[in-house]
Amino acid sequence: MNKRFGTIVLDTSFRFIIPFIMVYSVYVLIHGEDSPGGGFQAGALFGIVFVLSRLVQGEDCALKISGTKAIMLAGVGTAIYGFVGVLTLIFGGNFLQYGALPLNMHEPERHAMGILGIEIGVTLCVMATIIAIFDALTRREEM
Amino acid sequence: MMRIVSYLVLLLMTGVMFITTSGLPELYNAKSAPATHVSPHYIENSKEETGSPNFVTAVLADYRGYDTLGETTVIFTAGIATVLLLRTSKGKEEKDSKKACLEEGKE
Numbered sequence: 001m002n003k004r005f006g007t008i009v010l011d012t013s014f015r016f017i018i019p020f021i022m023v024y025s026v027y028v029l030i031h032g033e034d035s036p037g038g039g040f041q042a043g044a045l046f047g048i049v050f051v052l053s054r055l056v057q058g059e060d061c062a063l064k065i066s067g068t069k070a071i072m073l074a075g076v077g078t079a080i081y082g083f084v085g086v087l088t089l090i091f092g093g094n095f096l097q098y099g100a101l102p103l104n105m106h107e108p109e110r111h112a113m114g115i116l117g118i119e120i121g122v123t124l125c126v127m128a129t130i131i132a133i134f135d136a137l138t139r140r141e142e143m
Numbered sequence: 144m145m146r147i148v149s150y151l152v153l154l155l156m157t158g159v160m161f162i163t164t165s166g167l168p169e170l171y172n173a174k175s176a177p178a179t180h181v182s183p184h185y186i187e188n189s190k191e192e193t194g195s196p197n198f199v200t201a202v203l204a205d206y207r208g209y210d211t212l213g214e215t216t217v218i219f220t221a222g223i224a225t226v227l228l229l230r231t232s233k234g235k236e237e238k239d240s241k242k243a244c245l246e247e248g249k250e
Binding site for chain 1: 193194195196197199200203204205208209211212215216218219221222223225226229230
């Protein structure tokens with residue numbers, strides 16, 4: 001888990017696959033409002049990017065977030081969700097009433113932006129939690 | 144004695160599970176209780192009420208926005224709990240045992 005076990009085939013195919021997983025994750029996140037998908041799925045995909053990187057490339061992998069940073073990031077994600085809710089409260093709506101957001105757009109677009117905001121929060125939280133749990137599980141062998 | 148008690152509790156919980164499962168609504172039945180309560184309202188009115196083209200998103204982010212906030216918090220809490228349980232205890236034990244080994248070696 002901590003030493004790289006990738007042969008040249010695994011290493012090269014990893015480099016090819018990773019950008020596609022990332023782009024697909026962002027696609028799932030942004031199209032979450034009008035198609036299947038959303039924050040949880042996008043977060044799982046983006047978490048997999050980091051887990052794969054750690055599995056294939058070992059300790060000194062290219063894409064790396066330490067467990068402490070990851071759990072902070074998860075907190076930030078949850079806070080973003082709550083912050084969007086508080087923002088709509090401040091601008092005179094109900095909690096999580098996205099139409100109240102102060103954006104120069106039509107009502108459905110403001111609504112979509114609000115949903116994108118909360119889904120970014122969910123994505124960060126899920127991604128960082130997957131990384132943190134993986135890091136906590138594999139940490140034992142380091143010492 | 145404790146083993147008998149734990150088997151009894153297990154048996155009880157299994158019984159409770161079976162009883163509650165038999166009370167669940169029938170799947171694929173359009174006339175079951177959940178399919179006639181709020182679901183038709185969501186399917187028919189979510190477009191006008193929320194403006195979202197997808198009523199799964201409408202339920203997830205609008206009607207049940209609080210619920211999704213709770214789910215996110217649950218995931219975050221699960222992550223924190225795992226990290227707290229797995230990381231600190233293992234690290235400390237190994238460090239302590241290493242220290243003990245070193246001290247024994249010195250003596």
